[in-house]
Amino acid sequence: MRIATDPMHxxxxxxxxxxxxxxxxxxxxxxxxxxxxxVLLVIGVLALATANxxxxxxxxxxxxxxxxGFIAGIVKDVNxxxxxxxxPLVFSLFSFIFVANIIGMFPYFFTTxxxxxxxxxxxxxxxxxxxxxxxxxxxxxxxxxxxxxGVPVVLLFIVTPIEIISFLSRPISLGMRLFAxxxxxxxxxxxxxxxxxxxxxxxxxxGMLMGGLLVMPLIVxxxxxxxxxxxxxxxxxxxxxxxxxxxxxxxxx
Amino acid sequence: MEGLNYVGxxxxxxxxxxxxxxxxxxxxxxxxxxxRNPSAAPQQFGNLIFGFAVTEALGIFGFAVxxxxxxxx
Numbered sequence: 001m002r003i004a005t006d007p008m009h010x011x012x013x014x015x016x017x018x019x020x021x022x023x024x025x026x027x028x029x030x031x032x033x034x035x036x037x038x039v040l041l042v043i044g045v046l047a048l049a050t051a052n053x054x055x056x057x058x059x060x061x062x063x064x065x066x067x068x069g070f071i072a073g074i075v076k077d078v079n080x081x082x083x084x085x086x087x088p089l090v091f092s093l094f095s096f097i098f099v100a101n102i103i104g105m106f107p108y109f110f111t112t113x114x115x116x117x118x119x120x121x122x123x124x125x126x127x128x129x130x131x132x133x134x135x136x137x138x139x140x141x142x143x144x145x146x147x148x149x150g151v152p153v154v155l156l157f158i159v160t161p162i163e164i165i166s167f168l169s170r171p172i173s174l175g176m177r178l179f180a181x182x183x184x185x186x187x188x189x190x191x192x193x194x195x196x197x198x199x200x201x202x203x204x205x206x207g208m209l210m211g212g213l214l215v216m217p218l219i220v221x222x223x224x225x226x227x228x229x230x231x232x233x234x235x236x237x238x239x240x241x242x243x244x245x246x247x248x249x250x251x252x253x
Numbered sequence: 254m255e256g257l258n259y260v261g262x263x264x265x266x267x268x269x270x271x272x273x274x275x276x277x278x279x280x281x282x283x284x285x286x287x288x289r290n291p292s293a294a295p296q297q298f299g300n301l302i303f304g305f306a307v308t309e310a311l312g313i314f315g316f317a318v319x320x321x322x323x324x325x326x
């Protein structure tokens with residue numbers, strides 16, 4: 001009963017088999033397993049979609065085209081022409097996060113994006129990429145993003161530190177947002193579901209019936225909301241990646 | 254003074270209040286504008302989500318403070 005109602009138990013990572021390389025613990029875990037499943041799913045669906053391409057697409061090809069076109073549309077809207085080389089990157093990020101989130105919605109499947117080690121790495125990678133691309137494209141002029149033009153010199157002493165802090169907090173907020181949304185959503189689902197056994201323990205069979213009738217519609221609603229959040233967070237991550245890339249690609253402002 | 258970190262973690266939930274007001278304002282303003290000029294609404298959907306995400310981040314910082322208070326103090 002304790003494990004059944006513990007909302008954090010679902011996030012526990014367990015080792016599938018031990019693996020040690022040069023003193024580093026690189027065991028294959030449940031988290032790694034579901035990441036591999038997610039990646040294989042994306043590759044599989046896209047391979048099927050592009051297997052026999054025709055001018056008039058069939059259902060599978062349309063799925064791939066809509067999926068890719070959606071991301072390409074975001075990048076084109078935000079970054080315009082200079083963003084074109086980054087469409088595959090944003091597409092990979094979106095697809096991985098979206099599939100990982102959706103896999104997490106199935107009972108007893110593991111949500112890889114509910115761990116900050118995963119989301120934090122993706123966020124740090126994204127911001128590092130922005131810095132590297134910015135330095136390559138603009139050289140030291142990249143640091144102009146900390147000095148907005150048109151601001152009086154006196155105000156710059158306040159504005160520049162704020163800009164620097166806001167830039168440094170980007171990887172934190174980018175990783176935290178995805179992690180906290182997935183964690184929070186799954187904890188909420190589990191807490192609501194835990195009402196049923198709690199009522200059953202407190203009131204017996206009547207409690208079970210009441211819990212089932214009252215809580216079940218609530219859980220269905222929250223689950224539907226979680227599917228929306230799963231898509232929305234992947235979309236937000238992809239879009240914020242584009243917006244941050246704009247600092248490196250866009251005109252100085 | 255044992256257990257005060259749990260009080261602090263509870264207080265950190267007040268961040269939800271600010272995030273709720275902010276996110277509510279964003280969607281209210283979007284709907285307000287979209288009702289007045291529905292044809293211009295789809296182009297602003299990206300901006301809507303961007304504003305939502307940036308505002309929501311501040312509520313999530315409150316969540317981070319709560320986590321730190323419970324597990325790291």
